[in-house]
Amino acid sequence: MLATVALLFLLPLMLIVAVAVFVSDPGPIFFVQNRIGRHGKIFRCLKFRTMATNAEERLAELLANDPSAREEWMRDHKLRNDPRIVGIGSFLRKSSFDELPQLINVLRGEMSLVGPRPIVHAEAARYGRYFEHYCSVRPGITGLWQISGRNDTTYRRRVAFDVAYSRSQSTFLDLRIIVMTVPSVLMAKGSY
Numbered sequence: 001m002l003a004t005v006a007l008l009f010l011l012p013l014m015l016i017v018a019v020a021v022f023v024s025d026p027g028p029i030f031f032v033q034n035r036i037g038r039h040g041k042i043f044r045c046l047k048f049r050t051m052a053t054n055a056e057e058r059l060a061e062l063l064a065n066d067p068s069a070r071e072e073w074m075r076d077h078k079l080r081n082d083p084r085i086v087g088i089g090s091f092l093r094k095s096s097f098d099e100l101p102q103l104i105n106v107l108r109g110e111m112s113l114v115g116p117r118p119i120v121h122a123e124a125a126r127y128g129r130y131f132e133h134y135c136s137v138r139p140g141i142t143g144l145w146q147i148s149g150r151n152d153t154t155y156r157r158r159v160a161f162d163v164a165y166s167r168s169q170s171t172f173l174d175l176r177i178i179v180m181t182v183p184s185v186l187m188a189k190g191s192y
Contacts (some may be wrong), residue, residue, distance in 0.1 A: 002113060014100050017048055019093065024087025027053040029090045030101060034147035035118035038138045043110040045118050046101035050089030051082075077123055078151055096185045102141045114164035114174040115140025127159050133166040134159075147180040 016031045035045040062072045062083060064172055070161070072079055082166060085093070092098040096154035105111040111118065119127075125133050144161035145153065153161075 001044075002105045006035050007103045007107070010100055010103070013077050013097070017097050017100065021048050021092075025049075025052065026091075031098075033120065034126060035120060035139065036135070037110050037118065038135060040135045041110075043105065043108075043118075045103055046135075048092055048098040048101060050092050050098050052086045055084040066075075076151065076155055080151075099141055106141065110138070112138040112140045113142065114165075114177045115143050116165060117143060117145060117158075123134070126155055127149040127162075130159055135162045136166045137169060142177055142181040144177065147177055147184045150184070166191075 021029050023120050031047045031051070032044050033047075034042050037043045059073075062079075062125040063073055069079060089098075100109055106113060116134055119134065124131055145158045148157075149159060149177050
C-alpha cells in the first residue's frame with residue numbers, strides 16, 4: 001500500500017526524471033538488470049538509466065587498462081569515479097532518484113521497501129555462507145546498508161548489515177530504517 005501511494009505521489013517527479021534522462025543521453029530511459037531476490041529467484045530490477053548505453057564495454061576497457069580501477073572494482077563492485085555515468089546520472093545517484101522505478105518492483109512483489117540491496121549474480125559469492133540470509137528476505141529499496149554509509153562501507157560490512165537485517169527483521173526496524181533513509185538521502189553520504 002505504501003508503494004502505491006508513493007508511486008502516485010512521485011509520478012510527476014518520475015516523469016520529469018524520465019525526460020531528463022532521455023535529453024541528457026538519448027537511449028533507453030530505464031536500466032533493467034537481472035537481480036537475485038527472495039529464495040534466490042531472479043527478477044528484473046528497474047532503475048532510471050544513469051550510465052552510457054555502452055557501459056559494459058566501457059567497464060571492460062577500463063578494467064583491462066587501469067589496475068587501480070580493477071582493484072577498486074574487485075574490492076567494492078563499484079567505482080568512485082565511474083566513467084560510465086553520463087549526463088544527469090551523477091545527480092540521480094546522489095539523490096537516489098534513480099531508484100524510484102523500483103517501486104514497481106515492490107508492487108510486483110519482487111522487492112520490499114526495506115531489505116538488502118538487490119544483488120547481481122557476480123556478487124553472490126561475496127556472501128559465502130551468509131548467502132542464505134540474503135535470500136531469506138526480499139531485497140529492498142532502502143535498508144541498513146543505505147543508512148549506514150552506503151558505498152563508504154566495505155563490502156564485508158554490507159554483507160554483515162544484510163545478515164543483521166535478516167536475523168532481526170521487524171516492523172519497528174523497517175519503520176526506523178525508512179525514517180533514517182530521509183537524512184541519509186538528503187546528505188548523500190556514500191552515494192556515487
